[in-house]
Amino acid sequence: MPHTLLIDTEPSLSYAVPPPPLTLRQMRATCTDCAMQQLCLPMGLEKADKNLLDKIIRNRHRICRDESLYQIGDPFKNLYAVRFGHFKTYQINASGKQQITGFQMAGDLLGLDAIGASRYQNEAVALEDSEVCEIPFAGLDTLFGHAPGLLHNFHKMMSQEITREQNVMLLLGTMRAERRFAIFLDNLSSHYMRRGRCANTFQLRMSREDIGNYLGLTNESISRLFLRFKQHGWIKADKREVHLLEPDVLKALASGTKSCLPI
Amino acid sequence: MPHTLLIDTEPSLSYAVPPPPLTLRQMRATCTDCAMQQLCLPMGLEKADKNLLDKIIRNRHRICRDESLYQIGDPFKNLYAVRFGHFKTYQINASGKQQITGFQMAGDLLGLDAIGASRYQNEAVALEDSEVCEIPFAGLDTLFGHAPGLLHNFHKMMSQEITREQNVMLLLGTMRAERRFAIFLDNLSSHYMRRGRCANTFQLRMSREDIGNYLGLTNESISRLFLRFKQHGWIKADKREVHLLEPDVLKALASGTKSCLPI
DNA sequence: CGCGGAATTGAAAATACTCAAAATTAGTGG
DNA sequence: CCACTAATTTTGAGTATTTTCAATTCCGCG
Numbered sequence: 001m002p003h004t005l006l007i008d009t010e011p012s013l014s015y016a017v018p019p020p021p022l023t024l025r026q027m028r029a030t031c032t033d034c035a036m037q038q039l040c041l042p043m044g045l046e047k048a049d050k051n052l053l054d055k056i057i058r059n060r061h062r063i064c065r066d067e068s069l070y071q072i073g074d075p076f077k078n079l080y081a082v083r084f085g086h087f088k089t090y091q092i093n094a095s096g097k098q099q100i101t102g103f104q105m106a107g108d109l110l111g112l113d114a115i116g117a118s119r120y121q122n123e124a125v126a127l128e129d130s131e132v133c134e135i136p137f138a139g140l141d142t143l144f145g146h147a148p149g150l151l152h153n154f155h156k157m158m159s160q161e162i163t164r165e166q167n168v169m170l171l172l173g174t175m176r177a178e179r180r181f182a183i184f185l186d187n188l189s190s191h192y193m194r195r196g197r198c199a200n201t202f203q204l205r206m207s208r209e210d211i212g213n214y215l216g217l218t219n220e221s222i223s224r225l226f227l228r229f230k231q232h233g234w235i236k237a238d239k240r241e242v243h244l245l246e247p248d249v250l251k252a253l254a255s256g257t258k259s260c261l262p263i
Numbered sequence: 264m265p266h267t268l269l270i271d272t273e274p275s276l277s278y279a280v281p282p283p284p285l286t287l288r289q290m291r292a293t294c295t296d297c298a299m300q301q302l303c304l305p306m307g308l309e310k311a312d313k314n315l316l317d318k319i320i321r322n323r324h325r326i327c328r329d330e331s332l333y334q335i336g337d338p339f340k341n342l343y344a345v346r347f348g349h350f351k352t353y354q355i356n357a358s359g360k361q362q363i364t365g366f367q368m369a370g371d372l373l374g375l376d377a378i379g380a381s382r383y384q385n386e387a388v389a390l391e392d393s394e395v396c397e398i399p400f401a402g403l404d405t406l407f408g409h410a411p412g413l414l415h416n417f418h419k420m421m422s423q424e425i426t427r428e429q430n431v432m433l434l435l436g437t438m439r440a441e442r443r444f445a446i447f448l449d450n451l452s453s454h455y456m457r458r459g460r461c462a463n464t465f466q467l468r469m470s471r472e473d474i475g476n477y478l479g480l481t482n483e484s485i486s487r488l489f490l491r492f493k494q495h496g497w498i499k500a501d502k503r504e505v506h507l508l509e510p511d512v513l514k515a516l517a518s519g520t521k522s523c524l525p526i
Numbered sequence: 527c528g529c530g531g532a533a534t535t536g537a538a539a540a541t542a543c544t545c546a547a548a549a550t551t552a553g554t555g556g
Numbered sequence: 557c558c559a560c561t562a563a564t565t566t567t568g569a570g571t572a573t574t575t576t577c578a579a580t581t582c583c584g585c586g
Contacts, residue, residue, distance in 0.1 A: 091433055094518025099436045101429045113429060116422035121429065141415075145408055152404075158421045159379035165428040166364045166376060166384065170354055172435035173362045173479040175543080177574070208533060216436040218575060223534055239533090239583085255357030438575080440542065471565065484542060486566055502551075502565090 029083070030054045039107030039195070040081050041135070041153050049147040056139035062131050063087075069110065069124040069132065076114035078134045082106050085130020086205040089122040090213075100214040102168070103127070103206060106195055111137075112161050127205040172216050178260055180215045181225040182253035185235070189244060200247060204240040232260060292346070293317045302370030302458070303344050304398070304416050312410040319402035325394050326350075332373065332387040332395065339377035341397045345369050348393020349468035352385040353476075363477040365431070366390070366469060369458055374400075375424050390468040435479055441523055443478045444488045445516035448498070452507060463510055467503040495523060 031042040031050045042050045060083065063069055069080060072092060087104040101122055104110055114120040115137070144151045171183045193199035204211075208226075212219040229235045234250060236243040244250060252258035294305040294313045305313045323346065326332055332343055335355060350367040364385055367373055377383040378400070407414045434446045456462035467474075471489075475482040492498045497513060499506040507513060515521035 091429060093433055093437075094514075095520055097519065099433045101432050113422055113425045116419045116426055121426050144414065145411070148404075148408070151407065151414075155421075156379045158418075158425070159376055161425055162376045162421070162428065163379055163384050165425065165432065166354060169364050169428065169431055169435060170356055170362045172432060173476070174356070175479055175573095207531095213436070216438060219533075220535085220576085221574065224574095227534080251357075256360070257358055438541090481543060482565075483544085483567085487542090490566080 029060060031057065034083070036081070036083065036107040036195075041109070041150065041157065043153055045147070045149050045153065049149050052143050052147055053150065056143065057133050057135055059134040060131060061134060062129065063126040065126055065128050067126050069126065070114075070120045071123050072120060074120045076111065076118045076120060076137065078111065078136050079140070080110040080124075080132040080134060082108050082110065083131040083133055086127040087124050087130060088127055088206060088210060089124045091122055098213060100210060102165070103210075103214070105191060109157055109161070112158055127210075174256070176259070177215075177217050177221055177225060178228070179253055179256060180217065181222070181229070182250045184211065184215055185242070185244065186247070186250050186254045189247065189250075200244040202242055204242055228260065292323060294320065297346070299344070299346065299370040299458075304372070304413065304420065306416055308410070308412050308416065312412050315406050315410055316413065319406065320396050320398055322397040323394060324397060325392065326389040328389055328391050328393075330389050332389065333377075333383045334386050335383060337383045339374065339381045339383060339400065341374065341399050342403070343373040343387075343395040343397060345371045345373065346394040346396055349390040350387050350393060351390055351469060351473060352387045354385055361476060363473060365428075366477070368454060372420055372424070375421055390473075437519075439522065440478075440480050440484055440488060441491070442516055442519060443480065444485070444492070445513045447474065447478055448505070448507065449510070449513050449517045452510065452513075463507040465505055467505055491523065 031037065031040075031053045032047070034040070034042070037043060042053055045053070061069075063085070069087065082104050084106050087108075087110065088100050089102050089104065089110070090098045090100045093099055104124075110124050110132070111120060113122060140150075140154070144154070167187075171180055171187075174180055174183065188202065188204075189199045192202050206214075208219045208222045211217075212222045215222070217225075226235075226237050230237055232249075234244070234246040236245055249258065253260070294300065294303075294316050295310070297303070297305070300306060305316055308316070324332075326348070332350065345367050347369050350371075350373065351363050352365050352367065352373070353361045353363045356362055367387075373387050373395070374383060376385060403413075403417070407417070430450070434443055434450075437443055437446065451465065451467075452462045455465050469477075470482075471485045472482040474480075475485045478485070480488075489498075489500050493500055495512075497507070497509040499508055512521065516523070
């Protein structure tokens with residue numbers, strides 16, 4: 001399973017050199033073979049339907065760190081499925097400041113918010129060198145009539161996106177910073193678990209600033225939260241490497257059952 | 264246009280008596296006649312497609328104030344389009360507290376978050392005596408193959424729901440309370456405008472507590488914000504009746520361009 | 527080795543919360 | 557229609573958490 005290997009491998013941390021060009025086999029990667037099948041549009045589809053999908057997905061792109069996949073206001077043409085790597089999406093509010101609306105990883109679909117207005121409502125930026133499948137929406141649309149299973153999956157993914165965002169609202173509606181942070185870590189953990197990665201050890205792909213922005217807190221607060229959680233022995237954290245030592249305590253904090261004093 | 268009249272009329276404020284049973288004509292109300300056409304699933308459809316939709320929408324329900332339309336975990340069967348009235352949807356977080364995820368009014372679709380998991384992820388409660396169209400999702404699904412325009416509208420509405428929620432995230436990511444509150448009022452205003460109502464004068468349908476919950480603030484804070492905005496002369500507010508006297512100032516506050524001192 | 531962005535730390539200031547009490551309003555029944 | 561009760565809203569004072577602003581350290585990268 002060469003593709004599994006490819007995806008589970010953490011990309012190198014040296015971002016100085018541009019990523020190597022795709023090999024032919026990578027370019028030819030199909031939904032049929034993709035390791036993200038179970039999370040992405042082809043989930044559970046019959047071979048024939050997956051082949052239809054493979055026919056319209058002509059392009060897979062490498063996006064380098066800090067490069068943007070699309071910008072706010074760009075006319076909507078494609079959805080993008082993340083093959084590997086991480087992205088952040090953000091809007092610009094009226095006073096020009098960014099607000100991060102989500103972090104996306106392998107198996108996630110980018111651009112769903114653009115369908116309604118025919119323009120992208122967010123900017124999507126790669127947090128590391130990443131790869132996406134370009135899914136022309138017009139093509140997808142024509143498939144819907146022929147592959148009901150695909151249409152179901154699409155509706156499922158849109159609906160899940162709505163649910164996911166409601167959960168973020170749940171997070172942001174929570175007032176205490178320690179709780180927001182615990183929810184954030186717990187969410188990350190379960191995302192990695194669902195993707196077959198280790199749930200308790202991972203590399204953060206985003207800066208403290210980004211985390212703060214996402215959680216409605218300052219980067220200083222994030223820094224202090226890391227310290228506090230480390231001092232309590234709940235996590236080990238060195239730079240962007242994080243180990244959850246007491247996932248249950250984090251869950252308790254996240255649920256509001258438990259709380260901790262500052263300092 | 265009898266239906267327009269029906270919808271534009273503010274429901275009586277005396278909630279003691281149960282709403283009168285629907286008249287026959289109200290029961291027979293069709294998408295073809297509905298005043299919410301331009302915002303709801305039938306927007307821009309040809310007559311034939313609207314008729315298809317009318318065939319599957321058999322039931323329209325009156326929901327009394329404080330009654331719930333569906334509960335968290337109920338198996339997903341129907342979407343509901345709000346015909347008139349107001350709803351709130353909320354989730355219950357792990358420690359058992361409510362978090363309001365949205366307020367819905369005429370033309371909005373309820374239940375989109377349930378498609379992915381086949382169960383409702385929220386509870387939807389009427390904030391006043393309201394009426395909804397019951398849209399069986401199985402039926403809608405069978406129409407998709409025959410009415411591409413309908414499918415487009417459905418995708419558009421789902422996508423808009425995603426965008427709407429991202430805007431709430433934008434709101435909640437904002438740290439200062441006065442700004443959250445200004446955004447809240449401004450959003451309400453534009454919702455009413457889009458529905459052909461007066462943008463600057465409206466009745467709040469939700470309690471201070473609900474507003475606070477939605478905005479991640481306490482009801483005391485909401486109370487003080489009302490006072491502050493009134494003292495500045497930006498709004499007039501008596502109980503739940505609100506007049507926006509300086510909508511531009513509110514917009515400036517919402518955008519972060521302007522800010523005001525406490526007291 | 528040195529530069530620059532990111533992260534950390536400290537101290538002061540400010541905003542929003544908590545708790546408690548009072549006032550107002552909505553809903554009920556006589 | 558009025559009076560009564562419960563619920564919501566307002567107000568006040570004190571507290572706590574988080575932000576700000578500034579200075580420092582750390583680290584990756586040329």
